[in-house]
Structures are given as structure tokens and as C-alpha cells.
Amino acid sequence: xxxxxxxxxxxxxxxxxxxxxxxxxxxxxxxxxxxxxxxxxxxxxxxxxxxxxxxxxxxxxxxxxxxxxxxxxxxxxxxxxxxxxxxxxxxxxxxxxxxxxxxxxxxxxxxxxxxxxxxxxxxxxxxxxxxxxxxxxxxxxxxxxxxxxxxxxxxxxxxxxxxxxxxxxxxxxxxxxxxxxxxxxxxxxxxxxxxxxxxxxxxxxxxxxxxxxxxxxxxxxxxxxxxxxxxxxxxxxxxxxxxxxxxxxxxxxxxxxxxxxxxxxxxxxxxxxxxxxxxxxxxxxxxxxxxxxxxxxxxxxxxxxxxxxxxxxxxxxxxxxxxxxxxxxxxxxxxxxxxxxxxxxxxxxxxxxxxxxxxxxxxxxxxxxxxxxxxxxxxxxxxxxxxxxxxxxxxxxxxxxxxxxxxxxxxxxxxxxxxxxxxxxxxxxxxxxxxxxxxxxxxxxxxxxxxxxxxxxxxxxxxxxxxxxxxxxxxxxxxxx
Numbered sequence: 001x002x003x004x005x006x007x008x009x010x011x012x013x014x015x016x017x018x019x020x021x022x023x024x025x026x027x028x029x030x031x032x033x034x035x036x037x038x039x040x041x042x043x044x045x046x047x048x049x050x051x052x053x054x055x056x057x058x059x060x061x062x063x064x065x066x067x068x069x070x071x072x073x074x075x076x077x078x079x080x081x082x083x084x085x086x087x088x089x090x091x092x093x094x095x096x097x098x099x100x101x102x103x104x105x106x107x108x109x110x111x112x113x114x115x116x117x118x119x120x121x122x123x124x125x126x127x128x129x130x131x132x133x134x135x136x137x138x139x140x141x142x143x144x145x146x147x148x149x150x151x152x153x154x155x156x157x158x159x160x161x162x163x164x165x166x167x168x169x170x171x172x173x174x175x176x177x178x179x180x181x182x183x184x185x186x187x188x189x190x191x192x193x194x195x196x197x198x199x200x201x202x203x204x205x206x207x208x209x210x211x212x213x214x215x216x217x218x219x220x221x222x223x224x225x226x227x228x229x230x231x232x233x234x235x236x237x238x239x240x241x242x243x244x245x246x247x248x249x250x251x252x253x254x255x256x257x258x259x260x261x262x263x264x265x266x267x268x269x270x271x272x273x274x275x276x277x278x279x280x281x282x283x284x285x286x287x288x289x290x291x292x293x294x295x296x297x298x299x300x301x302x303x304x305x306x307x308x309x310x311x312x313x314x315x316x317x318x319x320x321x322x323x324x325x326x327x328x329x330x331x332x333x334x335x336x337x338x339x340x341x342x343x344x345x346x347x348x349x350x351x352x353x354x355x356x357x358x359x360x361x362x363x364x365x366x367x368x369x370x371x372x373x374x375x376x377x378x379x380x381x382x383x384x385x386x387x388x389x390x391x392x393x394x395x396x397x398x399x400x401x402x403x404x405x406x407x408x409x410x411x412x413x414x415x416x417x418x419x420x421x422x423x424x425x426x427x428x429x430x431x432x433x434x435x436x437x438x439x440x441x442x443x444x445x446x447x448x449x450x451x452x453x454x455x456x457x458x459x460x461x462x463x464x465x466x467x468x469x470x471x472x473x474x475x476x477x478x479x480x481x
Contacts, residue, residue, distance in 0.1 A: 056377055058086050059384040060366040063339070065090035065129060065316070066359045067350035069097065071104045071112055073119035082359040083123045089387065090129030090183070090345060091120060095141045098351050105351075110147045110179050117180025127391050129231070129345075131183035134172060138203050139186075148175055154188055154217070158207030162220035162434065165207075169224025177228040182394055185233045185279060185316075187221040189214055189265040190241035194257065200241050209241075211264025212442035215435045218265060222276060226430030229394065233316060234270075236281030237305060238263060238294060243283065251293065251324045255286045263309070268439070270311045274432040275393045277314045278305065280343065282324035292337060293324060301342035314386050315342060319349040326353070335365050339375050344383035393430060 066088050070076030082088045093116075095107040107113055117130050132141040137153025144150045151172055157165045176184065191214060192206035200206050207217040222232040239262025243252045270278070280301060282293045288304065289297040295317045305311050320326075320334050329337070338346050346366075350358050369375040435442060 054381070054384055056367055056370050056380065057363075059377075059380040060363055060370070061086040062089035062126065062387045063344060063346055063366065063380065063383050064088050064359065064362055065092055065131065065345050065347045066362070067092045067094060067348065068359075069102065069105065069354065069356075071106055071108050071116060073116060076116065076119070078356050079359060080119065080123045082363070083120060083128060084125070086125050087363040088128075088359050089126065090131060092131045092133075092185075092347065092349060093141060093181070094132075094349070094351055095143060095146065097354075099354060107141055107146055113146075113179040113181075121180065126388075127394055129183045129391070130181050131185055131233075132176070132181055133185045134176065134181075135186040135188060135205060136168070136172070137205065139205060142175060153204035154207045155192070155201075155204035158213065158217055162216045165217045166220035166224040169221045170227040171224075173225040173228035173230040176225075176230050182229065183231045183233065183277070184225055185235060187218040187232065187234065188236070189218045189234050189269070190236060190239055191259075191262050191265070192241055193259055193262070194242045194244070197241060197243055199243070206241060211261050212268065212435055212439075215265040215268040218269060219432055219434045222269075222274075223431045223434075229430065231276055231390065231394070231430065233277035233279045234266065235279035236283065236318060237266065237278050238281075238283065238285070238288070238300060240281050240283060251284050251328070252282060253284045253286075255284065258283075258285050258287070263304075266305075266309055266311075268435045268442075269432060270305075270309050272432055273312050275313070275390055275430045276432075277316050277345070277390070278311055279316050279318055280305070281318050282322055284324075292341075295320070295325070295343065296329070296334070296337035296341050298341045306342060312386075314344045314390050316345040317343045317347050319347050319352065321348055321350065321352045323352075331362070331365055332369070335362065336369050336374055339366070339369075339379060339383070344386050 064087070066079065066082070068076060068079035068091060070079070073080065079088065079091065083091075093106040093113075095105055097103075097105040106116065120130060121128055134140050134142055134151075135154060136151035137156070140151065142148040149171065151168060157168065173184070176182070187207075188200070188205045190200045190206050191211060192201045192209045195201050207214045218234065222234075225232045239254070239258060240252070241262055242257035242259055243254050244257060266278075280295045282295050284293045285300075288294070289299040291297075294300040301315055305315065317338055320338065325334055335346065346362070348358055348362060355361070366375070366380075370377055370380060
């Protein structure tokens with residue numbers, strides 16, 4: 001057995017243990033037993049060693065997802081060098097650059113995109129997250145003019161059956177996998193509770209206003225993506241559906257509009273430990289955190305999302321270059337607060353504001369904050385383990401392999417084994433159970449309206465029983481004092 005060696009990690013054999021040939025007949029089973037034990041020991045040793053010895057630089061790199069300019073590998077030199085150095089663990093692709101003078105961003109055609117993603121993966125010491133926003137409807141990076149199908153909006157799908165949504169998502173995922181994409185920032189699980197919402201309802205990005213129906217379609221979307229090994233990301237926690245503003249432009253204050261039922265889809269979908277992400281939005285709610293928007297809020301991520309809703313998986317921020325963040329926080333403050341809040345992947349689209357050296361700048365900032373003691377190394381390790389655990393379920397295929405009928409995938413780089421931070425004995429799966437109509441949240445939606453809610457400014461988590469959403473036998477969300 002060979003234990004993969006990856007920069008920043010280590011390989012360690014089980015000292016002294018080796019199967020010995022026994023010269024007496026009838027004891028060949030002993031050699032077999034030693035072989036099995038050795039294999040087990042090597043696996044455990046590799047996991048413990050990788051976790052204990054990952055460098056700060058390697059862990060910081062896995063926590064960063066960046067956008068870049070360049071549709072061909074020859075035009076993407078800076079990001080390829082950052083990836084090869086282990087300073088970037090994921091990239092996000094766009095079809096359009098916000099600078100009108102830049103004619104091409106990352107997506108021109110299927111053939112071109114396959115070349116690009118193949119070069120990105122080939123440069124990576126650890127499999128790379130390659131993400132797009134491909135919701136369907138008006139929010140899509142893979143458009144018909146580039147050779148992709150036109151997919152319906154969430155609002156349109158929400159009028160049909162979840163099975164139709166699953167079929168659509170499986171077709172979408174096949175197209176993504178064919179060109180080397182493995183993360184979709186979707187589905188949107190925001191409730192369409194404000195018909196005038198400029199970025200959710202008006203753009204038809206929500207499956208509807210009913211928490212159970214939204215959760216059912218979202219689960220179907222997730223499971224459709226999983227059919228081709230594409231990771232889904234629920235968004236925008238804790239709920240963007242009631243907002244009046246666009247967080248791309250400035251702070252989106254939902255303090256007076258946010259409704260408790262906006263947590264309903266998350267309560268249903270996050271009960272199980274599945275291989276996905278949750279994207280946190282730049283949403284300010286002074287009833288949750290009077291100081292910071294959700295992406296930089298420990299009360300929101302570590303409190304509401306992780307402790308109260310029980311999410312054990314990866315948390316990704318919305319684009320940290322949006323006006324809601326850049327207008328109020330420096331790069332140092334943004335990185336420090338996001339990590340302290342519990343975010344695992346810090347997303348910088350590098351499109352609203354372009355900076356060729358941004359990947360190295362952000363990586364250096366995070367490493368320096370750890371060296372200066374402003375961010376703990378243990379905090380980075382928590383995120384690194386969650387990210388590695390998610391990457392361990394990816395099938396990184398050579399672009400075009402699935403189109404040619406090979407769905408097994410071709411590994412481009414090994415994922416270091418890490419111990420399961422949750423202690424769960426089973427491996428992660430990409431799929432999740434569909435919500436059932438007999439669950440309390442689906443059966444009696446009035447419980448959401450009757451639940452007491454303390455909306456005094458600066459409400460704290462864990463000291464009351466504010467929002468009480470009962471799911472199955474046990475999910476409860478407490479917001480109050």
C-alpha cells in the first residue's frame with residue numbers, strides 16, 4: 001500500500017509492524033491478518049499524520065476560493081502558479097467580466113472550458129473545487145450561446161414536481177461534469193416572501209414561499225447534481241428572501257423584514273450529514289448580531305448554523321468583494337472576522353473589483369494573522385478537515401471522460417486522508433433525504449407563526465427558546481435571551 005505524499009502533509013508507516021512469513025503449515029491466515037492490520041494501520045496513521053502535520057500555509061490555501069481572468073491556460077498564469085503553490089483550494093468561473101473592456105472572462109465554449117479546467121486540476125497538489133453559479137433561469141454562467149442547455153428558473157420548477165427538478169439538475173450536472181466543474185453554488189433556498197425583492201423574487205430564483213416545498217425542490221436539485229458527483233451549496237443563509245436591497249451594492253439590512261420561517265428549509269435539509277456546502281449571505285440582522293453581517297458573524301455561523309441547526313459540513317462565504325463588505329471592512333478585518341465566525345471557504349470573486357495578485361495577497365494575509373496570533377491555528381485546522389472531508393468524496397474526472405461514457409473518473413491528485421471531525425463512522429454522501437409531508441414543519445406550518453421570538457436588538461443564541469422549529473424528533477432552534 002502506498003500512502004500519497006502531498007506538499008504540506010506527510011506519510012507515516014506504522015513503526016515496526018510488518019507481516020512475517022510463518023514457516024509452519026496451517027498458519028498462512030496469520031500473514032493475511034497482518035496484511036489487513038497493516039493496511040488499516042497505514043490508513044489511520046496517514047489520516048492522523050495528515051491532520052496533525054498540515055502546515056499553516058497548506059491549510060490557509062485550502063480555505064481560499066478565487067476568481068481570475070483567462071479563458072485559456074496560457075492566459076491564466078497567475079492563478080495557475082497560486083494553485084500549484086497550494087495557495088488556492090478552489091476557483092470560481094464567470095462568463096462575463098464586470099469590466100466592459102475585458103471581452104472574455106473564463107467561459108467561451110465546452111471545448112475551451114474543458115481545456116481550462118483540465119489545466120487548473122493538473123496544477124493542483126490537492127483536487128480543486130471548480131465552481132460556477134448555475135441555478136437556471138437568469139442566473140447561469142453556462143449559457144446556450146456557449147453550447148449548453150437553457151434551464152428553467154427555480155420559480156418555474158417550483159410550480160411542478162420535485163422529480164422534474166431532480167431530472168433537470170441531473171442533466172445540468174452531466175454538462176458540468178463533462179467540462180470539469182464540480183461545485184454548483186445552488187440551489188437557492190431563500191423563500192419568496194417579498195415579491196418585490198430585487199435579487200430573489202424578481203429574478204425568479206426561489207422555488208416559492210412555502211418552506212417545505214422549497215426544501216423538497218432543493219433536495220431534488222441536490223440529488224440531481226449528486227448523480228454526476230457535483231457538490232451543491234445551499235444559499236443564502238440565514239435567508240435573503242425578505243430583503244429590500246442587493247448585497248452586491250451595500251449592506252442588506254433584514255432586521256425588520258426577516259421571518260422565522262426562512263430557516264425552515266435549512267432545518268429540514270441540514271438534519272443529515274451530507275457532502276455539501278452552505279453559503280452565508282452578506283445579510284445584517286440586528287436581532288441575531290448587532291455588530292456584523294452574517295458572513296462575518298460568529299453568532300450566525302457558529303451559533304445559529306452550526307450549534308442550533310447542527311450543520312457539520314463546509315460553510316462558504318458569499319463574495320467578500322461585494323459592497324456590503326468592502327464599504328465597511330479592510331481586507332485584514334474581513335479575513336479575520338470570517339474565519340473567526342466559522343467560515344471554511346473565503347470566496348473572492350475578483351470580478352466586481354479586479355486584482356491580479358489577489359490570491360497571493362489574501363493567502364499572505366491569512367497566514368500572517370495566524371503567525372501574529374490573531375487567528376488560531378486550531379481554527380484553520382477545523383476548516384481544513386471539513387474541506388478535506390468534502391473533497392474526499394469528489395470524483396475528479398478528466399474533462400470529457402463522462403461525455404465519452406467513462407463515469408468512473410480519473411484521479412488527478414490524491415486527497416490527504418483526515419479523521420472525521422464529527423466522529424461519524426459512515427462516509428459522507430452527496431445525496432440527502434427528501435422532506436416528508438408528515439413532518440411537523442410540513443404538516444403544521446402555523447407552529448412557525450406561533451413560536452415566540454425575542455426581537456430585541458443583540459439577541460443571543462443558546463439562552464432561551466425563541467424560534468422553535470420542530471423537525472422529526474429533535475431539531476430545535478433557539479433565538480432569544
